[in-house]
Amino acid sequence: MKRHLSGSAALGVVFACALAAAPQAIAQQPEPAPVGTAPAEAPAAPAPPPPPQGLSESVAAVVNDDIVSTYDLAQRMRLLIATSGVQPTQENLPQFQREALISLVDEHLQFQELRRVEKEQKIEIIADDNDVNEDIDDMAKQNNMDRTQFMAFLASRGIGADTLRQQLRAQISWGRWIQGRYGSRLRVGDDQIAAAQALLSAQASKPQYQIGEVLIDSNRVGGMPQALAGAQQLVQQMQQGAPFPAVARQFSALPTAANGGDAGWVSPGEMPPEVEAVLEQMRPGQLSQPIQVRDGVYILYLRDKRAGGSATLVNLKQAAVSLAQGATADDEAAARAKLTALKPQITSCATLEATAGKVQGVVAGDLGEAEVADLAPQFQDAANKLKVGEVSDPIRTSAGLHLVAVCGRRAAGGEIADKEQIERRLRGQQLSMIARRYMRDLRNSATIETK
Template identity: 80%
Template structure:
């Protein structure tokens, strides 16, 4: 593979035009590190500077990637990732956009070669691409036309999005069609995974979002680390994690906004596992270097392992300081005692209690029985599910406590089908990444 690097005044001027206020597309999935408004005011795209003409940004086996293509892809990344362009991260956008365009040219070249040789249709047609756009628009509470108008207001032509989606749909179809039927996740692999999970059942489990910056794709570990650091900074400033994962992550979970679901010990790289064990729910990690690149994690939830008993509690409470008079305490007890018969279930507790002046109701979430305050622990151990305690006195006040769920921590096991799907996805993702690496290594790529 040959690469020729040189400066480009035309490209620099085009990129400078991207440093403009930019609103982002709201993400339908839960956006743990910030969300964007669905109908933010449009920022007009900056026109090409006068005297600057379109030029060549790269040549991929004689296919040309123009500076216009590159600027368009950068605008699309900005609009759909929620990462705001700055002087510091503009080079990352340029690198990601150029790498994506080069990869897509290689994919289209390979797919057309296969179509010619095997006389089959692989490339997605216009209907498929339009359906994908409609799905994206629906996720953002827009019609297809509104979605394309949203992009047009940011200087993004419809073919920029259509080309990206056509490449994604077609390449995924080819990889799954060529290798999916050959991959076999054996019963021994599933049994080994189940045995490992059972052995690790005493350890905590984590519900995580994940992003992997693939070092081989972006030019090496230094570039991957730099890119990850810039993404973390943007996530901390409010960029939606799902949107960032969809545009930048090399993992198969990118299609789901980086949502990896519940994972346990042994299911993550050791470097990642060591970091997530120290994180708190709601926390975003710093970049984590691993063998193939750099991880970014978002910890959504954490649950205990082992044989610990977990309970889900709700409460209705009256605030009462320790210095309250006996008369105040008697009145508060009477108020809660009168309320208790009206609460028919956990589902109605908050609404029912909310009608009584001076009573505060809420969901206390899931916790280990052993970690509860002594007064609540006794209720959690003795009450049946759906049953409500008598008023309990704490330093904060008086509480009615309802047990809304109870389970052993080790009961949340991943079933055989989930394990098989995860192993299949991991193998297919590894094959796809190797395939792309081989295409890059055998191609003639000139960037200018």
């Protein structure tokens, strides 16, 4: 690419180069995984006028006294495209450009602040090459590559090694500084932990959700309309195949971005009310539409859902004789006698199918795990009264006669987080809020000029 343009022509080349570098996403967890669409073709960029001699590249932004070049911007856009799995189109290119420019501006502010602190306090904060290499090795491993292969993958898409290294160096260094400066000062009181435990206990009877989350910070992207528009474009791209974890890593403002947006299991009361209202209506495997909250816009991916702790789950197996609803009394008596004779021969759930299979006219099978409340009324009484390993007397249904064995029983829901887990979660939430406020203050006090 030519790196000596200025003004709108330079931005046109940034767009064109990003489209020309449209890659397939690096292998990630395909959540959700519809078939992706091919990237749109970019129109040819207009030929720029000849530049003045000696001007090597144009300026995209000035952050205090630091320059962000159009080359840096194009490189970061390519990196976002390669690592997010979002296919570039004419519609989403402005979002890529905005996100790339915001990230570069933030990184310049972070490095300026870190260098100031290093000079004043005579300490080392900025990550060295060994730290960066460790993160690259982790990324490569997640994609079934070694470091050399991973960097070659990026190079094949026109992404310089320094582009990824600079992004990782900023992330590592800034996280280290926030943790070092504020981590030891944070105090999560016993009263806070007790209140959180009480809330979790009160919510234990309600469903729990295993979610992935993305938050587009409205303050960071220039306002709520921009956050909503950006979130809608990301949802559309994920519906077309962009992996949720990759999108979360590049676009989410939450601490879970480092884990691909994985927030684990959450209970009612742990998420903003607007988010919980949507979660209650979602099914596992479903991606939400953008959800507006006070500080931005959420996107959720519901991986799994489990019943509340007050529910009882049972695993059942059965041996049955098919019998029509209008069967004669003699036919029903014969079927009942057959199952009554079979019952004492069933010594365990493990051998139920094999034992029942030896009796002509008897069909056996695993009914799986279900909440007792969801069972047919005829089976609920047996499921509640029988111990694990016990077999019922013949039960009449409209389909026939059944022997039901209870092969497992457990309370639904997961274990309530212990004190250490709750403290770690609360500390993480506080650190995240501090880091976002810190960056907001740096932006407000800086002189930032975009071209």
